[in-house]
Amino acid sequence: MSRPALPSRRRLGGARRLAGAGAAVTLAALATVAPVEPAHAGPTVPGLVPGERQLARYAPAPNSEPPPLPSAKDGCVGESPGVAVGPPWPVRRTAPQAVWPLTRGEGVLVAVVDTGVSAAASGLSGAVQRGADVVRQGSADQDCVGRGTALAGIVAARPVTGSGFVGVAPAAQVLPVRIVDGQGRLGPGALTDGIRAATEAGADVILLGVGTAEPDAALRAAVAAAVRRDIVLVAAVSDVKPSGAGQRSAPWYPASDDNVLAVGGVGSDGAPTEASPPEAGVDMLAPCSGAVSVAPRGNGHYSVGGPAVAAAYVAGAAALVRAYHPELNQAEVRHRLELTAEHPLGGQPQPGVGYGTLDLYEAVAALEIGEERLPAGGPAMITLPEPAPSDPAKAIAAATAAAIVAIAAAAYVSAQIVKRGRRRQWRP
Numbered sequence: 001m002s003r004p005a006l007p008s009r010r011r012l013g014g015a016r017r018l019a020g021a022g023a024a025v026t027l028a029a030l031a032t033v034a035p036v037e038p039a040h041a042g043p044t045v046p047g048l049v050p051g052e053r054q055l056a057r058y059a060p061a062p063n064s065e066p067p068p069l070p071s072a073k074d075g076c077v078g079e080s081p082g083v084a085v086g087p088p089w090p091v092r093r094t095a096p097q098a099v100w101p102l103t104r105g106e107g108v109l110v111a112v113v114d115t116g117v118s119a120a121a122s123g124l125s126g127a128v129q130r131g132a133d134v135v136r137q138g139s140a141d142q143d144c145v146g147r148g149t150a151l152a153g154i155v156a157a158r159p160v161t162g163s164g165f166v167g168v169a170p171a172a173q174v175l176p177v178r179i180v181d182g183q184g185r186l187g188p189g190a191l192t193d194g195i196r197a198a199t200e201a202g203a204d205v206i207l208l209g210v211g212t213a214e215p216d217a218a219l220r221a222a223v224a225a226a227v228r229r230d231i232v233l234v235a236a237v238s239d240v241k242p243s244g245a246g247q248r249s250a251p252w253y254p255a256s257d258d259n260v261l262a263v264g265g266v267g268s269d270g271a272p273t274e275a276s277p278p279e280a281g282v283d284m285l286a287p288c289s290g291a292v293s294v295a296p297r298g299n300g301h302y303s304v305g306g307p308a309v310a311a312a313y314v315a316g317a318a319a320l321v322r323a324y325h326p327e328l329n330q331a332e333v334r335h336r337l338e339l340t341a342e343h344p345l346g347g348q349p350q351p352g353v354g355y356g357t358l359d360l361y362e363a364v365a366a367l368e369i370g371e372e373r374l375p376a377g378g379p380a381m382i383t384l385p386e387p388a389p390s391d392p393a394k395a396i397a398a399a400t401a402a403a404i405v406a407i408a409a410a411a412y413v414s415a416q417i418v419k420r421g422r423r424r425q426w427r428p
Contacts, residue, residue, distance in 0.1 A: 066292045069146055069302035073183055077146035080300030087164035089268050090154075090287035094313060094360045096168045096320075102364055103324040105169025110155050110205045110319050111198035113191070114148035115184075116140040117176035118296035121149050123157035123167065124174065131176035132201065134193040140178035146296045147184075148176060150304050151209060153294035154312035155319065165292055165301055168316025168360070169323070175203050179210070186210065195222040195254075199229050204322050207315040208235040208260075209308025211252025223254050232322065232330045233260040234315040236307035237280050239273075251280040261318070261334045265289065265310040266357050274307060278351035283334075284341050286310035286317075286358040313358060320364050339369050 066082035109129075119128040119141040131140035143149045152174045157167035179194035180186050191210055198206045199222070206226060212219070226233055235255035255262035262281045265273035265288030273289055276282045288309040292301045314337065321333050328336065338349075340363040341356040349355050 066301040066303045069150060069304050071184065072145040076144035076182070077296055077302075079298030080295040080302050082300055082302075084163060084165045084292045084301045087166075088292045089290040090309075090313065091164065091166060093268075093287045094168065094317075094358065096166065096170075096316070096360060098361050099320055099364045100170075103169075103171075103320050105156065105172030105316070105319040105323045108169065108172045108204045108319040108323045109175050109202060110152075110169070110172050110207060110315055111175040111177055111201065111203035112148050112152045112155065112207050113177040113179055113194040113198055114151055114207075114209055115145035115180040116143040116148050116178040117152040117174055118143040118146075118149045121153065121157075121294045121296055122299045123153060123160050123163070123165075123294050124149070125158070127156050127158065127172070128152070128174045128176060131178070132197040133178040134190055134197055135178055135181050135187065140176035143176075143178075143296045144182040145180060145184055146302065147180075147209075147308075148178070149296045150293035150302060151207060151308060151312040152176070154291070154309060155207065155316040157294055160299070163299070163301070165294070168313060169319040172316070172319040172323070175201055177201075189218065192216075192219045192222045195219075195226055199226045199231060203231055205232045205234065205315050205318045207312060208233065208254060209306075209311055211235065211238055211255055213238075213250035213252060215253035219253065220257075223257055223260065227259045227330065230330045232315075232318045232333050233257075234311050234318060235260050235262055236311040237262050237264045237274060237276050237282055239265075239307050248277045249280075251277065256281045259331070261314060261337065262354070263307060263311040263314045264352070264354075265305070265307045270357075272352055273305075273310075274352075276352045280352075282352055283338055283354040284314065284356060284358060285353055286313040288313075317358055317360050317363050320360070324364050336366075336369055337363050340366050 066080055066084055070077055116133065117124065117128050117131070117140065119125075121128075121143075128141050133140045140148075153165075153167055155167055156169050156172045156174050157165065158170045159166045175198060177194045177197050179190040191208075191212065195206065195208075223233065233254060235252070235257075237255045238249050238252040240249050254260045256279065258281075262283045264276055264280075264282045264285050266285040267273055267289040268287075272285060286309075288307060289305045290303075291305055291309045292303050293309075295302055317337060318333055321328065321336055325333070325336070337358070338355040340359050341354075342359050343356040344350050344353050
C-alpha cells in the first residue's frame with residue numbers, strides 16, 4: 001500500500017521562475033579563498049586555489065589548522081598538513097552525537113553527485129561504494145579534485161581517534177557519482193546522467209552541490225524520475241555573485257524545483273551566507289562557513305565552505321531521518337526537516353531563509369510535528385477586559401432565572417429515575 005504524499009509545499013515569492021542567464025552548469029564553491037581564472041573554457045569549480053603544489057604555502061605542523069581545499073588543475077589534491085583536533089563550529093552546532101543513540105543512518109544510501117569520493121579517505125573506510133563515473137565510465141571511488149570527498153565526509157565520515165571532525169550519519173553508505181572531470185569541468189548532460197545513475201543505483205538520498213540556470217527537459221525528467229522512486233533530493237542554492245550592479249543571480253535548478261530541498265548556508269553569526277532571491281526557493285539553511293572535512297588521502301583535513309557544504313549537512317540529516325523513520329516517504333522527510341528547523345523570527349518561512357536553520361536533533365527525535373509550528377518565544381499573555389458595572393435588578397433577575405432552570409432540571413432527572421424504577425419494580 002503506497003503512502004500518501006503530502007500536498008505541494010508552500011513556496012515563497014510566488015511561482016518559481018527560472019530567470020536570467022548564466023553559466024550552463026555551475027558548482028557551488030567549497031573554499032573561501034580568492035578564485036583563479038581558468039585557462040580553459042567550460043564551467044569549473046570556483047573559489048579554489050591551484051593544485052597540489054599550492055600546498056607548499058602551508059607549513060606542515062602537527063595539529064595545525066586545516067588549509068583551504070586547493071584546486072586540482074595542476075594535479076590531484078593530496079594529503080593535508082592540517083588536522084582538526086577539536087570539533088569545528090558546524091559539528092558543534094549540529095551536534096550529531098546527540099542523535100546517535102537513536103540512529104547513525106544505518107541502511108541508508110546517500111549518492112554524492114559530484115567529483116567522485118575517495119574510498120581511501122580517513123573516516124570513510126568501508127563507507128564508499130564503487131559508484132558510477134558518467135564522464136569516463138567505470139567506478140567513482142577515487143577523487144582527484146577532493147570536492148566530492150569533502151561533501152561525503154560531512155555526510156558520513158566515521159569518528160577517527162585524534163580528530164574532532166565527524167560526519168552527520170556515520171553508519172550511512174556513500175554512492176559516489178562522478179559528473180566532473182579532473183580539471184573541475186562539467187560537460188553538457190552530465191548532471192542529468194548523474195541523477196539518473198544515482199536513481200538507478202537505488203539511492204535513498206541524492207546530494208547535489210551543482211546547479212544550472214538553464215535546465216532542459218531531460219534534466220527536469222531526471223529529477224521527476226528520482227522523485228517517483230521516492231528519493232530525497234537535496235540541492236545547494238547558487239552562490240554565484242551577480243555580474244552587475246542591481247542584478248540578481250539567476251536561481252539554480254534543481255534547487256528551484258518544488259520537489260527538491262533547496263539549501264543555503266548560514267554562518268556562526270546566524271546570518272545567511274548568500275543573498276538568495278525569492279525565486280531561488282530556499283527551503284532551509286545549514287552551517288557552512290568555518291567547516292572542515294576529510295582530504296582524499298591521509299589523516300588531514302581541509303577547510304571548506306559554501307552552500308554545497310550546507311546541503312551536505314542537510315543530506316546527512318535526511319539520511320538519519322530515513323533510517324529512524326522508514327515509514328516516511330520522500331516528501332514527508334523533506335517536510336519534517338522543514339517543520340523542525342529553527343524558524344526565523346515570526347515563525348513563518350521567509351525569502352532567503354525558508355523555514356530556518358537545520359535542527360538535527362529535533363528532525364530525528366520529535367514525536368509529533370504539526371503542519372504549522374508556533375513562533376519562537378513564550379505565549380503572549382491575554383488581558384481580559386474589566387466587566388462593566390452590573391445593574392442590581394438585572395443581576396437578581398438572572399439569578400432567579402438560573403435557579404428556575406436548575407430546579408426544572410432536577411425535577412426532570414428525578415422523574416426519569418422514578419419512571420425507570422417503576423419499570424424495573426425497583427430492582428437493581
